[in-house]
Protein backbone atom coordinates (compact mmCIF):
# COMPACT_ATOMS: atom_id res chain seq x y z
CA UNK A 1 0.00 0.00 0.00
CA UNK A 2 1.42 3.28 -1.00
CA UNK A 3 0.09 6.49 0.43
CA UNK A 4 2.63 8.21 -1.78
CA UNK A 5 1.01 7.03 -4.99
CA UNK A 6 -2.41 7.90 -3.70
CA UNK A 7 -1.09 11.38 -2.96
CA UNK A 8 0.42 11.64 -6.44
CA UNK A 9 -2.90 10.73 -8.06
CA UNK A 10 -4.72 13.48 -6.23
CA UNK A 11 -2.16 16.05 -7.40
CA UNK A 12 -3.10 18.29 -10.35
CA UNK A 13 -3.22 16.21 -13.53
CA UNK A 14 -1.51 17.04 -16.80
CA UNK A 15 2.10 17.01 -17.92
CA UNK A 16 4.80 19.18 -16.43
CA UNK A 17 8.38 19.80 -17.48
CA UNK A 18 11.32 20.33 -15.15
CA UNK A 19 14.69 21.80 -16.07
CA UNK A 20 17.84 21.69 -14.01
CA UNK A 21 20.20 24.25 -15.52
CA UNK A 22 23.77 23.60 -14.46
CA UNK A 23 27.10 25.18 -15.33
CA UNK A 24 27.80 22.74 -18.18
CA UNK A 25 24.59 20.83 -18.86
CA UNK A 26 20.84 21.30 -18.67
CA UNK A 27 18.74 18.28 -17.72
CA UNK A 28 15.08 18.13 -18.68
CA UNK A 29 12.35 15.79 -17.47
CA UNK A 30 8.72 15.32 -18.52
CA UNK A 31 6.48 14.25 -15.66
CA UNK A 32 3.09 12.62 -16.25
CA UNK A 33 -0.09 13.34 -14.34
CA UNK A 34 0.64 10.57 -11.83
CA UNK A 35 4.08 11.99 -11.17
CA UNK A 36 5.92 9.40 -13.24
CA UNK A 37 8.97 10.29 -15.37
CA UNK A 38 7.95 9.90 -19.03
CA UNK A 39 11.06 11.27 -20.74
CA UNK A 40 14.37 12.88 -19.90
CA UNK A 41 17.04 14.54 -21.95
CA UNK A 42 20.17 16.61 -21.57
CA UNK A 43 21.62 19.54 -23.52
CA UNK A 44 24.74 21.64 -23.17
CA UNK A 45 24.01 24.80 -21.17
CA UNK A 46 24.34 28.02 -23.16
CA UNK A 47 25.77 30.71 -20.90
CA UNK A 48 24.51 34.25 -20.50
CA UNK A 49 20.98 35.64 -20.05
CA UNK A 50 19.85 35.13 -23.67
CA UNK A 51 21.56 31.74 -23.84
CA UNK A 52 19.86 30.52 -20.66
CA UNK A 53 16.41 31.51 -21.97
CA UNK A 54 17.03 30.03 -25.46
CA UNK A 55 18.48 26.87 -23.94
CA UNK A 56 15.50 26.48 -21.61
CA UNK A 57 13.07 26.82 -24.53
CA UNK A 58 15.00 24.19 -26.52
CA UNK A 59 15.11 21.83 -23.54
CA UNK A 60 11.34 22.06 -22.97
CA UNK A 61 10.59 21.55 -26.65
CA UNK A 62 13.09 18.69 -26.88
CA UNK A 63 11.75 16.66 -23.98
CA UNK A 64 8.08 16.95 -25.03
CA UNK A 65 8.98 16.05 -28.63
CA UNK A 66 10.86 13.01 -27.37
CA UNK A 67 7.75 11.82 -25.52
CA UNK A 68 5.41 12.69 -28.39
CA UNK A 69 3.37 15.01 -26.17
CA UNK A 70 1.92 18.23 -27.68
CA UNK A 71 3.40 21.22 -25.88
CA UNK A 72 -0.14 22.55 -25.37
CA UNK A 73 -0.74 19.64 -22.97
CA UNK A 74 2.04 20.85 -20.64
CA UNK A 75 0.43 22.69 -17.75
CA UNK A 76 3.52 23.97 -15.96
CA UNK A 77 7.29 24.29 -16.22
CA UNK A 78 9.71 24.44 -13.32
CA UNK A 79 13.32 25.57 -13.57
CA UNK A 80 16.15 24.98 -11.11
CA UNK A 81 19.04 27.44 -11.41
CA UNK A 82 22.29 27.70 -9.42
CA UNK A 83 21.93 31.26 -8.21
CA UNK A 84 19.97 33.64 -6.04
CA UNK A 85 16.36 33.07 -6.99
CA UNK A 86 13.35 35.17 -6.08
CA UNK A 87 10.74 32.51 -6.71
CA UNK A 88 7.85 34.94 -6.13
CA UNK A 89 9.11 37.27 -8.86
CA UNK A 90 10.52 34.46 -11.02
CA UNK A 91 13.89 36.17 -11.27
CA UNK A 92 17.48 34.96 -11.04
CA UNK A 93 20.61 36.86 -10.15
CA UNK A 94 24.18 36.07 -9.26
CA UNK A 95 24.08 32.79 -11.20
CA UNK A 96 27.72 33.12 -12.21
CA UNK A 97 28.05 29.44 -13.20
CA UNK A 98 25.60 30.01 -16.05
CA UNK A 99 26.85 33.49 -16.90
CA UNK A 100 23.97 35.41 -15.36
CA UNK A 101 25.14 38.28 -13.16
CA UNK A 102 24.30 41.93 -12.81
CA UNK A 103 20.65 42.76 -13.52
CA UNK A 104 18.15 40.12 -12.37
CA UNK A 105 17.04 37.85 -15.24
CA UNK A 106 13.24 37.66 -15.46
CA UNK A 107 13.40 34.00 -16.36
CA UNK A 108 9.82 33.10 -15.47
CA UNK A 109 8.23 35.87 -17.56
CA UNK A 110 10.59 35.48 -20.52
CA UNK A 111 10.28 31.69 -20.66
CA UNK A 112 6.51 31.73 -20.24
CA UNK A 113 6.17 34.20 -23.14
CA UNK A 114 8.29 31.95 -25.38
CA UNK A 115 6.21 28.88 -24.46
CA UNK A 116 2.77 30.26 -25.24
CA UNK A 117 1.94 31.43 -21.73
CA UNK A 118 2.60 28.20 -19.79
CA UNK A 119 3.09 28.92 -16.07
CA UNK A 120 6.81 28.89 -15.19
CA UNK A 121 8.21 28.60 -11.67
CA UNK A 122 11.87 29.32 -10.96
CA UNK A 123 13.65 27.87 -7.94
CA UNK A 124 17.14 27.46 -6.58
CA UNK A 125 18.87 24.27 -7.83
CA UNK A 126 19.39 22.85 -4.36
CA UNK A 127 15.73 23.35 -3.49
CA UNK A 128 14.51 21.54 -6.61
CA UNK A 129 16.87 18.67 -5.80
CA UNK A 130 15.29 18.37 -2.34
CA UNK A 131 11.78 18.43 -3.83
CA UNK A 132 12.80 15.87 -6.45
CA UNK A 133 14.34 13.55 -3.87
CA UNK A 134 11.18 13.79 -1.75
CA UNK A 135 9.02 13.02 -4.79
CA UNK A 136 11.08 9.96 -5.70
CA UNK A 137 11.26 8.70 -2.11
CA UNK A 138 7.47 9.01 -1.84
CA UNK A 139 7.07 7.11 -5.11
CA UNK A 140 9.08 4.25 -3.54
CA UNK A 141 6.34 4.05 -0.95
CA UNK A 142 8.75 3.77 1.98
CA UNK A 143 8.44 5.76 5.18
CA UNK A 144 5.68 8.10 6.13
CA UNK A 145 4.15 10.76 3.91
CA UNK A 146 4.24 13.65 3.53
CA UNK A 147 7.98 13.33 3.45
CA UNK A 148 10.49 14.94 5.80
CA UNK A 149 13.79 15.01 3.98
CA UNK A 150 17.08 16.86 3.65
CA UNK A 151 19.10 16.79 0.43
CA UNK A 152 22.71 17.25 1.47
CA UNK A 153 24.75 18.57 -1.45
CA UNK A 154 28.42 17.61 -1.16
CA UNK A 155 29.77 19.83 -3.93
CA UNK A 156 32.08 22.79 -4.23
CA UNK A 157 30.26 24.04 -1.16
CA UNK A 158 28.07 22.33 1.41
CA UNK A 159 24.39 23.02 1.94
CA UNK A 160 21.12 21.19 2.37
CA UNK A 161 17.71 21.64 0.77
CA UNK A 162 14.97 20.83 3.25
CA UNK A 163 11.45 19.48 2.72
CA UNK A 164 9.32 19.35 5.88
CA UNK A 165 5.86 17.76 5.89
CA UNK A 166 6.12 17.60 2.10
CA UNK A 167 6.77 21.34 1.76
CA UNK A 168 9.95 23.05 0.75
CA UNK A 169 11.42 25.04 3.64
CA UNK A 170 13.26 28.08 2.29
CA UNK A 171 13.46 29.99 5.57
CA UNK A 172 12.65 33.61 6.34
CA UNK A 173 15.77 34.82 4.51
CA UNK A 174 16.32 31.84 2.26
CA UNK A 175 19.07 30.53 4.53
CA UNK A 176 17.40 27.30 5.69
CA UNK A 177 19.84 24.41 5.35
CA UNK A 178 22.99 26.56 5.03
CA UNK A 179 24.77 24.26 7.45
CA UNK A 180 28.04 24.54 5.53
CA UNK A 181 28.66 27.78 7.40
CA UNK A 182 28.11 26.47 10.88
CA UNK A 183 31.58 26.71 12.46
CA UNK A 184 32.68 23.37 13.90
CA UNK A 185 36.19 24.49 14.87
CA UNK A 186 36.50 28.12 16.05
CA UNK A 187 40.29 27.79 15.71
CA UNK A 188 40.03 26.35 12.20
CA UNK A 189 41.07 27.94 8.91
CA UNK A 190 39.27 31.05 7.63
CA UNK A 191 36.20 30.47 5.46
CA UNK A 192 35.11 32.61 2.49
CA UNK A 193 32.05 33.62 4.54
CA UNK A 194 34.24 35.47 7.06
CA UNK A 195 34.04 32.94 9.88
CA UNK A 196 36.53 30.24 10.83
CA UNK A 197 36.38 26.46 10.76
CA UNK A 198 33.03 26.16 8.95
CA UNK A 199 31.69 22.64 8.33
CA UNK A 200 32.03 23.27 4.58
CA UNK A 201 35.81 23.28 4.97
CA UNK A 202 35.65 19.65 6.15
CA UNK A 203 32.63 18.02 4.51
CA UNK A 204 32.28 19.56 1.01
CA UNK A 205 33.70 18.16 -2.21
CA UNK A 206 36.37 20.87 -2.06
CA UNK A 207 37.37 19.49 1.33
CA UNK A 208 38.17 16.13 -0.30
CA UNK A 209 40.52 17.86 -2.73
CA UNK A 210 42.24 19.55 0.21
CA UNK A 211 42.57 16.21 2.03
CA UNK A 212 43.69 14.20 -0.99
CA UNK A 213 45.06 16.29 -3.88
CA UNK A 214 44.57 14.51 -7.20
CA UNK A 215 47.56 13.00 -8.95
CA UNK A 216 45.91 11.24 -11.90
CA UNK A 217 43.68 14.11 -13.00
CA UNK A 218 40.47 12.42 -11.89
CA UNK A 219 38.03 13.76 -9.30
CA UNK A 220 39.66 13.77 -5.84
CA UNK A 221 36.87 11.68 -4.23
CA UNK A 222 37.39 8.93 -6.84
CA UNK A 223 41.16 8.88 -6.34
CA UNK A 224 40.82 8.92 -2.55
CA UNK A 225 38.31 6.09 -2.39
CA UNK A 226 40.26 3.98 -4.89
CA UNK A 227 43.47 4.41 -2.90
CA UNK A 228 41.64 3.54 0.32
CA UNK A 229 40.11 0.46 -1.31
CA UNK A 230 43.66 -0.63 -2.31
CA UNK A 231 44.61 -0.44 1.36
CA UNK A 232 46.72 2.75 1.28
CA UNK A 233 46.75 3.61 5.00
CA UNK A 234 46.97 7.38 4.48
CA UNK A 235 43.98 7.18 2.17
CA UNK A 236 42.03 5.06 4.66
CA UNK A 237 42.70 7.69 7.34
CA UNK A 238 41.72 10.58 5.03
CA UNK A 239 38.57 8.76 3.94
CA UNK A 240 37.52 8.25 7.52
CA UNK A 241 38.27 11.91 8.40
CA UNK A 242 36.00 12.94 5.53
CA UNK A 243 33.30 10.42 6.46
CA UNK A 244 33.24 11.79 10.02
CA UNK A 245 32.72 15.33 8.66
CA UNK A 246 29.80 14.22 6.47
CA UNK A 247 28.42 12.30 9.45
CA UNK A 248 28.57 15.55 11.44
CA UNK A 249 26.48 17.25 8.74
CA UNK A 250 23.92 14.43 8.83
CA UNK A 251 23.77 14.60 12.63
CA UNK A 252 23.33 18.38 12.53
CA UNK A 253 20.37 18.07 10.14
CA UNK A 254 18.66 15.31 12.11
CA UNK A 255 19.14 17.04 15.46
CA UNK A 256 17.83 20.33 14.04
CA UNK A 257 14.77 19.30 12.03
CA UNK A 258 14.54 15.53 12.69
CA UNK A 259 14.14 14.68 9.00
CA UNK A 260 13.36 11.05 8.25
CA UNK A 261 15.75 10.91 5.29
CA UNK A 262 19.08 12.59 4.63
CA UNK A 263 19.87 12.10 0.94
CA UNK A 264 23.51 12.44 -0.05
CA UNK A 265 23.80 14.49 -3.25
CA UNK A 266 26.25 16.68 -5.12
CA UNK A 267 29.40 15.65 -6.94
CA UNK A 268 30.86 13.50 -4.14
CA UNK A 269 27.70 11.36 -4.07
CA UNK A 270 28.67 10.02 -7.52
CA UNK A 271 30.81 7.62 -5.47
CA UNK A 272 27.58 5.85 -4.58
CA UNK A 273 27.50 2.92 -2.18
CA UNK A 274 31.16 3.17 -0.99
CA UNK A 275 30.44 6.72 0.25
CA UNK A 276 27.20 5.68 1.91
CA UNK A 277 28.99 2.78 3.61
CA UNK A 278 31.72 4.91 5.21
CA UNK A 279 29.28 7.62 6.31
CA UNK A 280 27.04 4.99 7.91
CA UNK A 281 30.10 3.46 9.61
CA UNK A 282 31.05 6.88 11.02
CA UNK A 283 27.50 7.39 12.30
CA UNK A 284 27.56 3.91 13.83
CA UNK A 285 30.84 4.68 15.61
CA UNK A 286 29.43 7.87 17.11
CA UNK A 287 26.26 6.09 18.18
CA UNK A 288 28.27 3.42 19.99
CA UNK A 289 29.09 5.82 22.81
CA UNK A 290 25.69 7.49 22.98
CA UNK A 291 22.40 5.80 23.77
CA UNK A 292 20.75 9.06 22.76
CA UNK A 293 22.20 8.99 19.23
CA UNK A 294 21.54 5.23 18.98
CA UNK A 295 17.86 5.85 19.68
CA UNK A 296 17.70 8.20 16.68
CA UNK A 297 18.97 5.63 14.13
CA UNK A 298 21.15 8.06 12.18
CA UNK A 299 22.70 5.38 9.92
CA UNK A 300 19.20 4.27 8.89
CA UNK A 301 18.24 7.77 7.81
CA UNK A 302 21.12 8.50 5.45
CA UNK A 303 20.76 7.27 1.87
CA UNK A 304 21.60 7.93 -1.76
CA UNK A 305 19.23 9.64 -4.19
CA UNK A 306 16.65 7.18 -5.53
CA UNK A 307 16.72 5.76 -9.02
CA UNK A 308 18.72 6.71 -12.05
CA UNK A 309 16.88 9.88 -12.94
CA UNK A 310 17.91 13.50 -12.64
CA UNK A 311 16.69 14.40 -9.15
CA UNK A 312 16.90 18.17 -9.69
CA UNK A 313 14.97 18.11 -12.97
CA UNK A 314 12.30 15.87 -11.41
CA UNK A 315 11.94 18.32 -8.53
CA UNK A 316 11.73 21.23 -10.97
CA UNK A 317 8.87 19.42 -12.75
CA UNK A 318 7.06 18.94 -9.42
CA UNK A 319 7.50 22.65 -8.71
CA UNK A 320 6.32 23.42 -12.27
CA UNK A 321 3.20 21.34 -11.78
CA UNK A 322 2.25 23.52 -8.80
CA UNK A 323 2.88 26.63 -10.95
CA UNK A 324 0.51 25.26 -13.56
CA UNK A 325 -2.18 24.60 -10.96
CA UNK A 326 -1.85 28.15 -9.64
CA UNK A 327 -2.06 29.62 -13.16
CA UNK A 328 -5.28 27.62 -13.74
CA UNK A 329 -6.72 28.82 -10.43
CA UNK A 330 -6.01 32.45 -11.38
CA UNK A 331 -7.51 31.98 -14.83
CA UNK A 332 -10.53 30.08 -13.53
Ligand SMILES: [Zn+2]
Pocket residue numbers: 180181182191192193194195198200
Ligand atom coordinates in the same frame (compact mmCIF):
# COMPACT_ATOMS: atom_id res chain seq x y z
ZN1 LIG B 1 31.78 29.69 6.25
